[in-house]
Amino acid sequence: MRIGIVIGSTRPVRKGGAVGAWVHRIATERGDAEFELVDLRDYGLRLLDAEVVPSDAHGEYADEATRAWSRTIGSFDGFVFVTAEYNHGVPAALKNAVDVLWPEWGNKAVGFVGYGFDGATRAVEQWRSIVAATFMVAVRPQVALQNFADFDGDDFRPLDRRERELTSLLDHVVRMTEATASLRG
Numbered sequence: 001m002r003i004g005i006v007i008g009s010t011r012p013v014r015k016g017g018a019v020g021a022w023v024h025r026i027a028t029e030r031g032d033a034e035f036e037l038v039d040l041r042d043y044g045l046r047l048l049d050a051e052v053v054p055s056d057a058h059g060e061y062a063d064e065a066t067r068a069w070s071r072t073i074g075s076f077d078g079f080v081f082v083t084a085e086y087n088h089g090v091p092a093a094l095k096n097a098v099d100v101l102w103p104e105w106g107n108k109a110v111g112f113v114g115y116g117f118d119g120a121t122r123a124v125e126q127w128r129s130i131v132a133a134t135f136m137v138a139v140r141p142q143v144a145l146q147n148f149a150d151f152d153g154d155d156f157r158p159l160d161r162r163e164r165e166l167t168s169l170l171d172h173v174v175r176m177t178e179a180t181a182s183l184r185g
Contacts, residue, residue, distance in 0.1 A: 001033040001177055004076040008083045008094030010041040018156035019115050019145060020082045026166055027080070033174050036076075040097055043069050047096055054102035066100050073101055077184065078109040078177035079136075080169070083127060085120035090127055098134060106135040107183035109176035111169045112142045115151075119144025137180055139172035141165065 005023050009016035020037055027035035044065050050057065059074070061067050084091050098105065110131050114120025121144050128138045143165045145151070150158045 001078070001174070001181075002076045003027070003033050003035050003078045003080065003173060003177060004038045004073070005035055005080045006082065006094070006097075007037065007039045007041070008081055008091050008097070010091075010093040013154075014084070015115055015151065015154065015156060016082050016084060019113060022156065022158065023080060023082060023113055023166060026163060027170055030170065030174075033078075033177070038072060040093055043072075043097070045069055045093075045097055045100060048099045050100070054100060057102065059103050061100070069097065070101055070104055073104040076108065077181065078173050080111045080113060080173060081127065082113045082115075083120055083123055085114060085116035085118070085123035088122045090123045090130065095130070098130065102134070105131070107180050108136055109139060109173050109180055110136045111139045111173040113145065113166065113169070114142065115145035115147075117147050119146045137176055139169065139176050141169040141172050143169055 005020055005027065007016045007020040024035060024037045046063060046065065050062060059070060061070055083094060112124045112127055114124045124142050131138050143162060145158060150162065
């Protein structure tokens with residue numbers, strides 16, 4: 001079972017890299033799944049401008065960056081999205097990365113590790129609606145990392161309880177990934 005930890009911010013200066021590394025470190029200590037860090041910044045995806053909408057493309061995309069992204073996402077059975085919150089919403093780059101694909105997301109579990117002023121709670125609630133539209137299955141536990149509690153300026157220093165919260169999230173992602181395996185064929 002392969003679970004992708006997707007860093008959803010592509011900004012040059014971001015907190016998502018440190019958060020993603022933390023999630024990956026804790027996840028790989030588990031031994032119940034293969035966890036891989038996926039940095040959206042490495043893909044250079046264009047804004048959704050395909051002539052054929054992804055739901056009608058049957059996994060065949062004209063743009064090479066989208067094809068590379070498709071191969072990566074298609075190789076996973078479940079996900080953890082590391083998401084910021086920008087202006088009370090989801091990051092455009094990660095939303096676009098979801099939008100440019102279609103079948104690669106279906107029937108896969110996803111959990112959310114949010115970070116921001118209020119732990120990206122509004123963005124995560126928006127994500128729950130978005131991923132449901134792509135037939136993903138969102139788990140209920142989430143990690144909400146707050147700027148004033150879990151960061152000292154730009155330095156990531158999670159509260160002690162965050163590791164327990166992440167463990168619960170990962171437990172649920174692994175179980176839901178197992179539960180949805182037959183749906184993926």
